[in-house]
Amino acid sequence: MKVDDIQLRRGMTVDDLIKEFYKSGGFTAKNVALAVNILEEMVKDKDCTVFLSFPASIVATGTRGVVRELVKRKLVDVIVTTCGTIDHDLARIWRDYYHGSFYLNDAELYDRGIHRIGNVLVPRESYGIILEEKIRPIVEDIYEEKKRLSVRELIWEIGKRIEHEEKAESSIIYWCYKNRIPIFIPGITDGSFGCQLWLFYQTHKDFVLDVLKDEDELSEIVFNAKKTGALMVGGGISKHHTIWWNQFKDGLDYAVYITTAVEWDGSLSGARVEEAISWGKVNKKAKYVTVYGDATVILPMIVASLLERLI
Numbered sequence: 001m002k003v004d005d006i007q008l009r010r011g012m013t014v015d016d017l018i019k020e021f022y023k024s025g026g027f028t029a030k031n032v033a034l035a036v037n038i039l040e041e042m043v044k045d046k047d048c049t050v051f052l053s054f055p056a057s058i059v060a061t062g063t064r065g066v067v068r069e070l071v072k073r074k075l076v077d078v079i080v081t082t083c084g085t086i087d088h089d090l091a092r093i094w095r096d097y098y099h100g101s102f103y104l105n106d107a108e109l110y111d112r113g114i115h116r117i118g119n120v121l122v123p124r125e126s127y128g129i130i131l132e133e134k135i136r137p138i139v140e141d142i143y144e145e146k147k148r149l150s151v152r153e154l155i156w157e158i159g160k161r162i163e164h165e166e167k168a169e170s171s172i173i174y175w176c177y178k179n180r181i182p183i184f185i186p187g188i189t190d191g192s193f194g195c196q197l198w199l200f201y202q203t204h205k206d207f208v209l210d211v212l213k214d215e216d217e218l219s220e221i222v223f224n225a226k227k228t229g230a231l232m233v234g235g236g237i238s239k240h241h242t243i244w245w246n247q248f249k250d251g252l253d254y255a256v257y258i259t260t261a262v263e264w265d266g267s268l269s270g271a272r273v274e275e276a277i278s279w280g281k282v283n284k285k286a287k288y289v290t291v292y293g294d295a296t297v298i299l300p301m302i303v304a305s306l307l308e309r310l311i
Contacts, residue, residue, distance in 0.1 A: 001025075014301060015308040032298060034289040035256045036305045041287065042229035042254040043075050043310070049221060051230035051246075052076040053238035054295075056084025056191070060097055060117045063296045064089065064172065066303050071175040073307075076231070078221055079176065079183040080242045083191030086155065086173065087131060090193070093167045094134060095126035128192050135196045138162075147206050150213035152182045182221070184214055186241045222249050229254030233295045235261050235269020243281035251276070251283035257290040258298050 003025035008017075015036075022033035042048055052070060059067065070076050088097075100121035109115070115122040142149075142157045149157070159177025168174045176183045188194050188209065201207050222228065222245045230252050232239045239257075246252045261270035272290045276282040291298055 013308055014304040018301065018305040028291065028293055031289050031291045032293075032302060035258075035291050035298075036302050036309075038229075038254055038256055038287050038289060039231060039302065039306050040309050042231075042256075043306070045227060045229070045254075047226040048253065049078065049225040049228050050076045051078045051080060051228065051242050051252075052233075053080040053230065053242040054085070054233035055236055055238060056082045056088055057117060058233065058295055058299070059085050059088040059092075059172070060120050060122065061296055063299055064092070065170075066300050068170065068172050068175060069307070070303060071172055071179060071181055074179050074181070075306075075310075077181065078218075079172075079181060080238050081183065081185060082236065082238055083185055083188050083194045086158075086185065086193040087127065087191045089172045090134070090158075090162070091122075091127050091130055093162060093165050093171055095123075095130050097122050097126060131192050132196060135193065136200065139197065139200050143200075143204060143207055147204075148208040148210060150210050150217065151185050151188050152214050152217060154209065155183050155185070156180075182217065184218055184241070186211070186214070187237050218245055219248070222246060225249060227253040231256045231258075233258045233299060235259060235267070235271075240268050243276050243279075247279060247281040251280050251286060252288075253283055253286050255282045255286055255288040256302075257288075258295050258302075259290065259292060260294060 004023040006020040006024050018033050018036050021029035024030060042050055054067060058064065098121040100116060100119050102119045104116060106116060113124040115124065115127060138158055138161050141161060142154065155173055156177045159173045162168050162171060162174055173183070188211065189198060197209065228246050228249060230242050230246070232242060232255070243252065255273050255276070257273055259269065261267060263270040263272055273282055273288040277284050282288060
């Protein structure tokens, strides 16, 4: 296939541009286009159970809306993410985050009661303070009904209880509950939400989060799937938990990685799909691609193109 120049024209859609990327031959542009092609095949494959994994940081940005759209449209079947996703998703129902800069004086921000996530600013009252205020009564209400539950069950119970909130429909958690999409958080105590659970536990020692019940449910999903595919944004525990469980069914049949991490330090976050093949976490016959770039740019482009193809 010969390399063609990208042709830009008035009125072209995102998918039109992605198709131009494919014809261009190089470098990351071609891989972005391949990612859309693989995802399109993945979501259209009726035998495929689709996983989505991602880190919390993108939920602190407008990219939260892209993840929400995938859940709202039922284009994914399973989510694996981190505790911070619950933090940011819930906090942004009740309070706002703000534009900032990577180059602000962090000592001054601390004195002013402002947290920084890259170039996003989070006032303390928009994070820990509001989460403490809102989560405690919700957990108490859940506790009156169930004293032992899995993390997935807990998240759905929270989704049910925020339904009346004015901005509930902006929430990933709400749509996971509404569309019955399981959301697994293997590192549930690693964040403000997890800290609130721990604080609640100090006075309610019979409150139990059964993390092994989550693993039972996740294993059932994997073992019962005819095929599996995954869109994995970033790395860490979310990425690893997704590929770890899929090794038990001969690996993922489709895999799309979006990452900024490098592989030469041996990190899981930087490991390309090929390394997962050596472990059996991705099937050696799988359709896959690794896309290098910032997910806040890459993911909206990929999903926008995909949605245009599916409409």
